Structure formats: C-alpha cells, structure tokens
Amino acid sequence: MIQIAPSILSADFARLEQEILKVETAGADLLHIDVMDGHFVPNLTFGPPVVKAIRKVTQLPFDVHLMVDKPEEYVRPFAEAGANIITIHAEATPHLHRVVQSIKEHRIQAGVALNPATPLCVIEEILHDLDLILIMSVNPGFGGQKFIPSALKKIRRLKTMLMQINSPALIEVDGGVTSENAAQLKDAGADILVAGSAIYGVVDCQAAIASLKKV
Ligand SMILES: O=C(CO)[C@@H](O)[C@H](O)COP(=O)(O)O
Numbered sequence: 195m196i197q198i199a200p201s202i203l204s205a206d207f208a209r210l211e212q213e214i215l216k217v218e219t220a221g222a223d224l225l226h227i228d229v230m231d232g233h234f235v236p237n238l239t240f241g242p243p244v245v246k247a248i249r250k251v252t253q254l255p256f257d258v259h260l261m262v263d264k265p266e267e268y269v270r271p272f273a274e275a276g277a278n279i280i281t282i283h284a285e286a287t288p289h290l291h292r293v294v295q296s297i298k299e300h301r302i303q304a305g306v307a308l309n310p311a312t313p314l315c316v317i318e319e320i321l322h323d324l325d326l327i328l329i330m331s332v333n334p335g336f337g338g339q340k341f342i343p344s345a346l347k348k349i350r351r352l353k354t355m356l357m358q359i360n361s362p363a364l365i366e367v368d369g370g371v372t373s374e375n376a377a378q379l380k381d382a383g384a385d386i387l388v389a390g391s392a393i394y395g396v397v398d399c400q401a402a403i404a405s406l407k408k409v
C-alpha cells in the first residue's frame with residue numbers, strides 16, 4: 195500500500211502541534227519536514243530546534259527533506275533532533291557518497307532528492323547505498339505548485355533501475371501531488387506520496403489522506 199507523508203510546510207504554524215496530531219489521527223504514515231536555508235532554495239523554514247520540539251508530540255516517523263547547501267553540516271543536528279529519514283539534494287554537494295554514508299552512521303535512513311532537471315544518472319553509482327530516492331515533481335522552495343508531468347517517466351525509469359539491482363529502496367514523489375495524479379504516480383512506481391496543500395489546504399484532511407491512499 196502506498197504511504198502518505200503530509201508536508202507541514204502547508205500547516206498552520208501557529209497551531210503546529212494540533213496540525214501534526216490531526217494528520218497522525220487521520221492516517222498519515224510519515225511526517226514530511228521541509229528544511230529550507232534561503233540559499234539552496236529561496237525560502238526559509240525549520241531548523242533542528244523545531245524538529246526537536248515536535249519530536250515530543252508525535253510518534254510519526256520524521257521524513258526530513260533538506261533543501262540546504264552544504265548538507266554535510268546539517269546531518270548531525272537533524273539526526274540528533276529526531277529525524278528518521280534524512281534526504282539531501284544531489285545538487286547541493288559534490289560529495290554525495292560521503293554525506294550519504296554520514297547519514298547512515300547515525301543509523302537512520304538515507305535519501306537523495308533530485309530536482310526536475312537533474313537526471314537519474316547522478317545517483318547511479320550510489321543507488322545501492324540508498325534507502326529512498328525523492329523525485330521532485332516541482333522545483334523545490336514552495337508548497338502549492340503545479341505538478342510537472344515529466345516526473346512520471348522519471349519514476350518509471352528509476353523503478354526499472356532499482357529492480358535491475360534488486361534494491362528495496364523506496365521511491366518518494368514530492369510536489370503538486372493530488373488525488374487526481376496519485377493513481378498514475380503509484381502505477382509508475384511511487385511508494386511514498388508527499389502532499390502539502392492537498393492535505394492541509396482542505397477542510398477534511400482525513401478524507402484527503404484516504405483518497406490519496408485508496409489508489
Ligand atoms: O519540498 C517541497 C517543496 O519544496 C514539498 O514538500 C512541498 O511542501 C509540497 O507541497 P505541495 O506541492 O504538496 O503543496
């Protein structure tokens with residue numbers, strides 16, 4: 195069954211605890227935390243103290259999406275704050291292998307994210323080291339953007355690559371996910387759907403999660 199990871203980027207930050215508990219009760223599988231540094235992407239969001247604070251209010255696994263330059267400097271602080279998965283961007287470091295290994299040294303899951311324009315070949319040599327690959331289906335930085343359809347072809351090709359090396363790594367898709375494109379994403383090979391506005395931007399988030407899951 196497909197897993198759903200609500201992105202708290204679209205939550206009401208003034209009521210963050212309730213917003214997290216709301217999606218936990220509604221059947222979320224993971225909590226997606228978008229970390230932005232104002233350099234790698236033109237937006238600023240959460241640091242390790244926020245992750246540490248919300249670690250106390252929920253049992254949901256934390257799926258930390260680091261949209262930051264020099265990700266090597268942030269692995270330890272986010273791991274110690276309570277991340278269960280740390281995903282770094284391939285475009286953000288020339289030392290992808292080293293940073294992936296450093297995530298694994300913290301005994302948490304390691305993911306690599308690819309922007310829409312980044313080809314799959316940049317992760318080919320480290321694919322067997324990864325627990326998760328995040329395919330961006332919007333340009334990172336903001337919630338509420340329109341899904342870029344070329345992500346579907348990329349997910350299909352990635353699924354084939356993973357099957358060829360017998361890898362159990364999960365494919366996560368992030369950006370513009372809705373109940374309209376969820377079935378296509380699952381058919382293409384996605385295992386985890388991240389959704390911000392499709393879950394936090396509607397009145398009934400339980401129905402929203404259910405409709406994403408039922409694909
Ligand atoms: O990483 C990002 C954006 O950079 C995402 O996780 C967004 O938070 C997804 O929001 P929606 O596109 O689902 O509204």
Ligand SMILES: [Fe+2]
Pocket residue numbers: 201226227228259368388
């Ligand atoms: Fe994200």
